[in-house]
Amino acid sequence: MKNSNTQSTPETLDQPSPAVLLGAVLVDELIRNGVREAVVCPGSRSAPLALAFAEASRAGRLRLHVRTDERSAAFLALGLAKYSNTPVPVVMTSGTAVANCLPAMVEATAMNVPLLVLSANRPWSMVGTGANQTIQQREIFGAHAVATLELDAAIDAVAAGAAAPSASANTAAGADEAAPAAALDITNPLVRRVRVKVDELLRAATHPSRGGGAHLDIPLREPLVPESITQLTLLARQLAEEPARATAAERPSAPARTYVLPKQAARLPYGEATVDASKRTLVIAGSVSDRAWAREQLEELGDLPVLAEPTSPAPDFPVHPAAAAMFTTGLVSHGEYSAATRPEQVIVLGRPTLHRPVTQLLASEDIEITVLTEVEQPTDVALTADRVASTVRVTGESPQFWLQVCRGVSELGAEAVRDGIAQATADGAFTGLHVAAVLADSLRDGDALFVGASSPIRDIARVGLPFDGVRTVANRGAAGIDGLVSTAVGTALAHASADPTAIRAPRTFALLGDLSFLHDVNGLHFGLDEPSPENLVIVVANDDGGAIFETLEPGGDSLRSFDDGTPAFERVFGTGTGAKLAGLCESAGVDWVGVHNPAELAEVLDALEHGDLDGEAGEKLGLVPGRRGGGVLVVEAFVDRRARVALEKSIRGKVTPGE
Incomplete structure (x- = not known):
């Protein structure tokens, strides 16, 4: 690199390293093609990408979200992409960080959601040598990626090629140093090569009938950071000021300017x-x-x-x-x-x-x-x-x-559910189906609802949804319980961004079970300065375990325990944890309130609708405010798992032929 005592000026740009240039070009091309949200996980090898996204965020070209857990980050990106119907990238370093994105990629490809995984990598010559933090991450997603693309070793020559008006380089491909330039030649074919690769990734992810999760693996050589942050700002500015597509006609299959999914x-x-x-x-x-x-x-x-x-x-x-x-x-x-x-x-x-x-x-x-x-x-x-x-x-x-x-x-069917809930309520029972019914009654036109797997999605179906005017989102591609809190957060952020002129953020509700909530509680842990939902209510039906198994074959009376009294069902299906969600919410800094019956839940949701949950009303209802100052509220409904068995039996008895 050039001696650090030599300074860049606004009129001249010292030649950046290949890694820094690659990151800046890649981010610029994503933005040019309609990407407006990005999720970044910290890491050394991915530093060129992280810094380029941070600069784009500073310049107001996109909204950046930073998460420390790659699995949570990928599901956050999934929620943003699923609701907005636009591609959202998630960036991480090499190694197991990439593997953590697999569950989200499975869901994305199963439901044609344009999730982009941008994984940094060591140079491929280091893979398989025992080098630190290297795994075989190319093709890591297998059939669960609609495209697996690579920026090959020739990309190391980008800076060298860009430093001269011709494609011949002053520095050999693969070298870690490049000669300085008075200005970056952004028309160099190797710079365009990065743009074309990004376009190919976007085309695959947003294909109308076979789109989904797409993976771009990016081998990066040191130096991984610019000489100064000013160098990065100048580089990003010069790339952003490139004419809108003087070079687009030179590229085969030049994509459309924005990647809102084309569904003609x-x-x-x-x-x-x-x-x-x-x-x-x-x-x-x-x-x-x-x-x-x-x-x-x-x-x-x-x-x-x-x-x-x-x-x-x-x-x-x-x-x-x-x-x-x-x-x-x-x-x-x-x-x-x-x-x-x-x-x-x-x-x-x-x-x-x-x-x-x-x-x-x-x-x-x-x-x-x-x-x-x-x-x-x-x-x-x-x-x-x-x-x-x-x-x-x-x-x-x-x-x-x-x-x-x-x-x-x-x-x-409606009468069976209605009568079953009424009878259970009269008997003093409070179940997940009660929670779904009260929540459904509180939904209004313009609300969004994210629903978890297993019991919640089935309960919501039986209390009347879908509704006109309420967008319901769920991870039904693989129907897993992982990443649901993060997907709900992404849904809420995208829902609020859909109408930037709105005076108040629209409401987003999420209905989850306690195991789903615990599985991804890390989705609530992010920096205080990070973009945060302004109006997200997560309702958790906490029956301390896997309620759905109570109503399936494993919940039969003959399978509850072994002959010697050793628990069978509770050990491997019930899986109660006794977790205290209030403490978890306190650690994440989000508001929490607990309810013990349908009336209490209805009172909380009614107070929320009328803006009365703050202050005296919230104190009366037992609200525990978090340090984030609102925006995310967890409503923990303490429900009875065994009471659900009787309720389900009552409903089935009225709607099953011959009974």
């Missing part, structure tokens, strides 16, 4: 299906990556009955999922009346994953099944689909008797 119908993977509505038809709507596409299909499907999961857009004719089992039988009788409840055809929209009766229905050979998908991988678990399409055209009219049957089934 012409780019959908399959054609159109025509369905005859005069048949007994039921639509099953699940998670989708393109909500606009899903709304278009639901509009075409018109008044057909739809059993919709919470993450689907709200249909015109919703069918309550609690009574889904009624559709699996041929004939339902009550007294002298009987009705055919089994559909002749089922239309699957997106990816349904929640309800066992739906899975049973979709495995039926005697039902005509049409799968509608906006992605290349259709949902056809039992391989029973008769056809796959991306758009639908409806002919004929639904028989009135069938619509009446579906209304009756839906009312039966």
